Amino acid sequence: MSTFLTTQNPIEQLPLAFNGYQFNHCKTLNCKNFGSHNPNDYVLQNNNRNRPTLVCRECGAFPPLLNNQDVVEETLRYQRLQSSDLPRCTNSECDNKHYPALTHRHLYHAFGFSGDRQRYRCKACEQTFVDRWSGANNKLAMQQKLLGLLFTGYPVRDICRRLEINPKTFYDQLNHIAARCRRQLALFDERLFKHQHHVELASNIKDLQPQSHNGVMWVASAESQSGYVVAQHINYHADDIALSHLYHDAYQDSARFMSAPKHDETVSDPFIPKGILAKVDATYRKIFSRSNMENPLSDGAKINYPTKGTLIYPQYTVYSHYLYLKEMFQNNEYLAIFMPQETLLRSACISVFIDHIKQKRIDPLYVIEDEQWLHGDDASKVDIVLLGWWQDRWAFTHLENASKGVCHLGGEIYDDKKWLKHSTYRAVSSYQHRFQEQFSQLINEPRRKLRPAGLLPLLDIYRAWHNLCRQDKFSLTPAQRLGLASSPMTLEQLLS
Numbered sequence: 001m002s003t004f005l006t007t008q009n010p011i012e013q014l015p016l017a018f019n020g021y022q023f024n025h026c027k028t029l030n031c032k033n034f035g036s037h038n039p040n041d042y043v044l045q046n047n048n049r050n051r052p053t054l055v056c057r058e059c060g061a062f063p064p065l066l067n068n069q070d071v072v073e074e075t076l077r078y079q080r081l082q083s084s085d086l087p088r089c090t091n092s093e094c095d096n097k098h099y100p101a102l103t104h105r106h107l108y109h110a111f112g113f114s115g116d117r118q119r120y121r122c123k124a125c126e127q128t129f130v131d132r133w134s135g136a137n138n139k140l141a142m143q144q145k146l147l148g149l150l151f152t153g154y155p156v157r158d159i160c161r162r163l164e165i166n167p168k169t170f171y172d173q174l175n176h177i178a179a180r181c182r183r184q185l186a187l188f189d190e191r192l193f194k195h196q197h198h199v200e201l202a203s204n205i206k207d208l209q210p211q212s213h214n215g216v217m218w219v220a221s222a223e224s225q226s227g228y229v230v231a232q233h234i235n236y237h238a239d240d241i242a243l244s245h246l247y248h249d250a251y252q253d254s255a256r257f258m259s260a261p262k263h264d265e266t267v268s269d270p271f272i273p274k275g276i277l278a279k280v281d282a283t284y285r286k287i288f289s290r291s292n293m294e295n296p297l298s299d300g301a302k303i304n305y306p307t308k309g310t311l312i313y314p315q316y317t318v319y320s321h322y323l324y325l326k327e328m329f330q331n332n333e334y335l336a337i338f339m340p341q342e343t344l345l346r347s348a349c350i351s352v353f354i355d356h357i358k359q360k361r362i363d364p365l366y367v368i369e370d371e372q373w374l375h376g377d378d379a380s381k382v383d384i385v386l387l388g389w390w391q392d393r394w395a396f397t398h399l400e401n402a403s404k405g406v407c408h409l410g411g412e413i414y415d416d417k418k419w420l421k422h423s424t425y426r427a428v429s430s431y432q433h434r435f436q437e438q439f440s441q442l443i444n445e446p447r448r449k450l451r452p453a454g455l456l457p458l459l460d461i462y463r464a465w466h467n468l469c470r471q472d473k474f475s476l477t478p479a480q481r482l483g484l485a486s487s488p489m490t491l492e493q494l495l496s
Contacts, residue, residue: 013039014054015250018069023319023351024054024250028390029411031059035354049247050291061390063347064292065250066315074256074312074320075327078233085179086186087131089122096124101131102183103190133183137496143177144491146170147461155441171454178457180495181464188467188484192228193328196482200224200336201325202425203345205296205318206432208234212449215258215303217296217314218459219321219345220428224338226481227427227472229463231324235317238453241310248292248313256316258297260305276368276403277385277396283341284388294344307450318344322352336363338425346409357410366392366407367423373402379420395420435462469494 014024014037026033026041033041033056043055052062086100089108101108101120111121111128117135121128137143142163149159160170202224208216220232235258243259245252273282292298294315305311329335335356339345349364356362379397387394395416396405406419436443439458448454467478468489479485 012044014042014044015065015067016069018072021068021072021323023066023068023071024063025351025354026056026059026061027063027347027350028056028059028061029350029357029409031056031061033058035358046249046251053250064294064315066319067250067252067255070254070256070316071319071323074316075323078231078320078324082182083186085133085182087118087120087129087134089125089127090129091122091125091127094122094125094127096122100186102186133180137180139173139176140492140495143173143495146173147177147491147495150442150458151438151465153438153441155445171457174454174457174461177495178460181461184468184489184494185460185464188479189230189328191484192223192230192482194331197331197333199329199332199334201230201338202428203321203337203339203349204425204428204432205314205340205342205345206429208236208455209443209449209452210436211444212452213302213304214306214450214452215297215311216306216452217317218432219314219318220432221321221325221337222428222431223478223482224336224424224427226478227431228467228478228482228484229428229431230328231321232459232463233317233321233324234452234456234459235312235314236306236452236456237310237312238308238456239310240308243310248295256312258311258313261303276370276405280341280368280387280394280405287343288389294347296342296344304450306452309451309453315344315348318348319352322348326352334361336365336423338365338367338423340425340429341366341368341407350409360410362410363412363419364409365419365423366394366409367405367425369404369424370402373399373404375424375426376421379404379417382416382420384416431466434466435459438462464494465491 014022022037025035025037028034041057043057044053045051046053053065055062083100086102088100089096091097096107099107107123108120109123111119113119114130115135118131119128120131145163146159149162156167156170160167200223201221203219203221205217205219208218216234216236218232218234220229222229241257243257246259246262249255273279287293290298296314297303337349350357353362377399380399381397383396385394385396386392392407393413394405394407396403397420404420406423408419442448443455468485469477469491471477471488477485477488480488
């Protein structure tokens, strides 16, 4: 993909594309520069941090710049985290080293056993290796008890006392459980990615630890009807990374890592608007007041930077989240994404799926609905209102004591009633809410507020339990509702 390098001065060109990806362009759908990577279509400056770095010459939009390489590297980092424990070719010079045997069986031979563990042989280089998690789990009974106590709200100290283990052993076992859960999920995720050609996703982003104000945000996407959680990311790196820059600069290396702010500011809590139209308008005003519209952490609120680990700018996490989804659903024929009114989600979705938008293969929608709204209700009267700087076309409907609104971000204007009835992101928002309710004591533990690394394995465990074990009122798991499984899994099966 061309970046139209016309000058030796880097600020007179867009940040370099990486692996064919260029996320810096005008994101106004009706602008003639929409998707343009030609720097001559924009005004670029990097001298004044209080002014936009990029301004579209045609429509005046000023989307913030991103380092394309950092977005791709963040996606690769997530893929490595999810597949690091899966068996694969161990030959560093083999092309198959990136492809796990569980999800790419055509690249490997099942080659007997090493003890009770499955052994494989690579078809390309004939290297043999063993699936370390395929054998019997000698800690199964203890891990079941540990999860049972954790899921019922016991604090870590009490769990350690009851199981007669020390905290280090507790976290070691938690990491082992998470590795087994990731292995189980890989098999079901692969079935979803390969066999579901028409997919509707629900996305949401929120604070991982709302009471800590530590800047760690959690973005997740789930299949909108079944609730099967496909992917989740947080803008946090467990390692301490030395940083040379205080402010974000898309032209620098490692631009995605966020320094601890030197000056904390406080903001007063805004009033809560009444009525769904007023809520939408207030949200636009709040987003527009940020110093960076695509960074929810730039609203002036105080950030209690974690004492261990490094924050990542939320925009890199969300862009990499959607890039991961795009790569996983690359054989997909149609995709719909329902999301709350958040400019970061909108911009990331439009930038990553820009080809899908041009080909009319995706329906991205903002959705807002009252808690009393019953999903599936037909919209009777529909009111159309243009809102925000972008003059987004919103469709609102009102039924007795509940209201709902949708905004099609791809420009579609003919199916308002269909989307008002069908679109929702409740599946993923309720998943996130249940996680925070289930583990509120652990999440809000005083020492945990600035040390969120201990929650990382718990996120993987909960996603596996939610997808494969948790049953709804019809006694079906999300995996069953999608046809990926025939029956619910027990904890024993999940950890075996």
